Amino acid sequence: MSVKSAERVLRVFELVAHHPEGLTIKEISENLSFPQSSTSNLVGTLFEEGYLNQDSLKRYKLGPKLVQLGTLAMESLDISSQGTPHLKKLMEDVQETVFMAVLSERELVYVAKIDNNRSIRTTAQPGYRKPLYCTGLGKAFLAFLPQNEKNAILDYAELSPITKNTITDRQELEKELKRFAGMGYSIDDEENEEGLYCLAAPIFGADHTIQAAISVAGPKERMISRKEFIADKLLQTSKEISKSIGHS
Known part of the structure; x- marks a missing residue:
């Protein structure tokens, strides 16, 4: 049985990986059909932990920790x-x-x-x-x-x-x-x-x-x-x- 929160993390990674130019929280939410509030919390946590990066336009990209893991x-x-x-x-x-x-x-x-x-x-x-x-x-x-x-x-x-x-x-x-x-x-x-x-x-x-x-x-x-x-x-x-x- 899959764990919903873990599944969402993986779907965020897979989506962002295919958009090297980065995506905003709203774009991630719309692409994955996730509520924007929970998407914001999820993306914020991944950013704080180094799994996502954020540019000056607040677009999120894969972060340095994923490079190490990769x-x-x-x-x-x-x-x-x-x-x-x-x-x-x-x-x-x-x-x-x-x-x-x-x-x-x-x-x-x-x-x-x-x-x-x-x-x-x-x-x-x-x-x-x-x-x-x-x-x-x-x-x-x-x-x-x-x-x-x-x-x-x-x-x-x-x-x-x-x-x-x-x-x-x-x-x-x-x-x-x-x-x-x-x-x-x-x-x-x-x-x-x-x-x-x-x-x-x-x-x-x-x-x-x-x-x-x-x-x-x-x-x-x-x-x-x-x-x-x-x-x-x-x-x-x-x-x-x-x-x-x-x-x-």
Whole structure:
């Protein structure tokens, strides 16, 4: 037998998750057909406890505690642990650093990193967050997310220059994302860190939606000289991990 209050909390989370731009109490109440007074109390409690955030327009979005829980849930769902043996083999094949990341609200969160003994220094570490528009992993998400989700993220994003190569024009970025969708993988050409070149590919779940992304990163000259070989190994690995979590 379900508990009514717990059921309402879950329905609020599910609704807000599908509206990254946020919703007011009135909009939540109307969408879920809950009384506005009880919705106000429920949302207020979730906000105070850190499970929801509130912006300047009093619109509610998913909060930081859910990011922590989501990261733990992701580990227990075994996307990273299912993928780790495949990532290790990929690292051995290409002899470069390999990453896996998941989407958390409008940013990526690294969940795995497999270092190679000739790895170059990078700021990316498991648990770290980075923007989507200027990273290979992030652009893999943007290239393969449903159009409405991609638009919601880009509408919110401030395309600030991180390096001289960062793409800051949305039209140019969208053109590039379309090309990546056709290629099956994305590219970060020193757009987030000087000297770092990255190829990234999507991981799809049983419902055919992107669940994670994996990448190979290394010095630009070394990566470009073996680009086709690395891309082939990357795509092969992404298909194997996707299959391991139910994608067919």
